[in-house]
Amino acid sequence: MAIKRGVPAILKRKHRRLILLLACGLGLGSATALVLSAFRQNLVFFVLPSDLAAQHPSPERTLRLGGLVETGSVHRSTKGKEVDVRFRITDGHTAVPVTFNGVLPDLFREGQGVVALGTLGADGTFHASEVLAKHDETYMPKDVAEALKRKGLWNPAKGPPPPASTWNTLTVPVTTPAAAAPTASAGERQTGY
Amino acid sequence: MTHLPFIAASYALAVLVPAAFGLNAYQRLRRARRRLAALSGHGHKARSAGNP
Amino acid sequence: MSPSSVKAIAEPRGAPRRGWHRFANPGRFLRAASKVQPWLTAFGVVLTAVGLIWGLFFAPADWQQGDAVRIMYIHVPAAWLASAGYLMLALCSAASLVWRHPLADLAAAEIGPIGAGFTALCLATGSLWGKPMWGAWWVWDARLTSVLVLFFLYLGHITLVRAFDDPTRGYRAGAILALLGVVNLPIIKFSVDWWNTLHQPATISLTGAPSMYIGMLWPLAFSAVGYACVFAALALAGTRAAVMERRIRALLLAEAARAEDSVPGAADALETQVPA
Incomplete structure (x- = not known):
């Protein structure tokens, strides 16, 4: 009987430790979030x-x-x-x-x-x-970039390229000039600098 | 290949860092296994000598 | 509180706890780990080799970065594993603090140095990539700084775990540090979205399609899965060695105690030196 009563007591202690841990985590997390939002302006690497x-x-x-x-x-x-x-x-x-x-x-x-x-x-x-x-987050082979530029689908000076799904089918080296990709306006995906 | 020194240094590190950890782990395991075998063999003898 | 209500609280977590505690038995852990580890090692080495050779020799060069993009096949998996390894460290620490799992402390102490190694690999390859591309070895932007903090958290954990004469106190202190450091993980992940950084935002996300050519994505997938297996194999091997080393210490102490038993009066002197 003594053993049977001891088992729930141990479980309860573990339960209490878990709640304590979660409470500490919640407190620490919200404190960090507050500090970070307070220093948001000072953490920028550059100004626009x-x-x-x-x-x-x-x-x-x-x-x-x-x-x-x-x-x-x-x-x-x-x-x-x-x-x-x-x-x-x-x-x-x-x-x-x-x-x-x-x-x-x-x-x-x-x-x-x-x-x-x-x-x-x-x-x-x-x-x-x-x-x-x-550099931006796009990774693209040279031949694909040339093909996109040649077809007028993308101008690197104007903005980021169309989504990768539209040019993944372009083979390297490019042999299929008919590989049609939907025209995406390069300017509209301009990243927010 | 452009930027060869940077690429070569990166790939050297990419192989050397995990390999160093692997070698260390292998040696630790081997040493532990040997000592354990020696100890349990020794302990067995001692126990059998103690309790005939 | 009636016994039945206590049981109701305890019951839902009863099943998984029993699952983990199967491996509280060191003999059972060693048998299972020695079966899994060769496979994990082989998978890791083969997949990493395929990924790195593919990335170095067969994947196309980037249109603006040239061949320097090949550093990505190391840098990105190392960065992912630096964070994932810390998450594992934190989970082990929680298992140690809350459930007192006897293997969690040993595993946490082994994950620490490996995680630090992968973080160092991430920082070093990032530096080697940043110099030719950005024009700087290092900048203090939010992403790079938060990863450096992660590296210091790993170093702190390594030192703290080994800083006490009583290993239990070291494990306890290390576990608390590891759990405090978890706040750094979302900061690393979202630093490139929350603040202006020199580091570019994520190419691969859970929600959107990756903005990477498919012929570069495949070698990256191979090296990422390969490095993950290598990390797991290293952690498992380290934990196996730690369990065996603990058993060696116990056997040595038992043997010393037996030897002292035959000398009358000496056992008391030994008792004061050996921690319970």
Whole structure:
């Protein structure tokens, strides 16, 4: 009898420990969620051109500006290995002119997401000391990209490509020019930089 | 192949890190099995000597 | 509370608990694990080899990243396993704290170093990928920072579990740390959606179609499943070794006690040195 009464007592203790653990988890989780939402603004890696226009940061403050390289805005003047480059970073609403002297990452191109580290001059030009390229989450072979561009289904300078399901059937190398894919407006899937 | 040094370093790590863990686990298992065999054999003898 | 109502509370969890506690018997665990482990190891090695060779030599290069995209076949599985391994560590810790499962502590102590190894692999390959693509070895964005925190959580667990003379206290402290660290897992997962990061958002999600060419998806699937099997095999092998090492210690203590028994008065002196 003593054993029979002991078994539920042990179960109850385990039950209590489980409830205690779940309560601690709930408390910790909600505390973390509150802290994270409070610091949401401070956790961003870069600011957008619209934020920059709204904030007017002081010229000596170093900050990171992120967005897409505006199509047709890139002007390079090569001096040896390093390049003097001028371009504009846009988020679709506001564009900020950027100057940079140095080595650009391999992925830098028009329409590419970039993050520039630097200061905002009094004339509204952003002087970058470092430019990082942000690549999107799409992985696509070169031949497929060429085929999409050739067929006018996608312009890399304008936005991200159509969904993978529409070009997975394109073989590498492309031999079927008739592989019809539904035309997706490249601009409408523009990611929210 | 573009970016060969970066790719080569990554694939070297990809093989070496799990292999190091695997080798360590294998040696631990082998050592434990040997010691256990030696100990239980020894214990068996001691017990049989103690209780004829 | 009447006995029947206590039983009603206890009953629903009774069945799964009995299931896990089958393996509380170390002999039964060792027999089952020694049967499963060779298969797990073989599957893991073969699938990983297929995935990595496919990814390195046969998968197409990316249109803008070139061949550097081949680092993905290592980096992505390592990142997934870094998080999944921590989840396993947390589950073992819960099983230890709530149900006092005797194997959970040993398993948690073994998962810690392996998880740290895979997190280090993820960070190192990420760095090797970031330099040529982004233009930086490291940036302090939310994704990279939260994965670094995960690495430190693993290191903290490894140290804490081994920091006490009484192993039970070490396991208890490690389990609490592991459970506190679980809040970091959703932060890692959603960091790329919640904040502006340099790291790109997820390519493969449970809800939507992956935005990756099918010829790149297959080798990634192989290496991901392969690495998962390798991780599980390593954790299982470590736990087997730990169970055997515990048995060796018990046998040595028993033998020492027997030897001291024959010397009158010495058993009391031994008793004070040996923890109960």
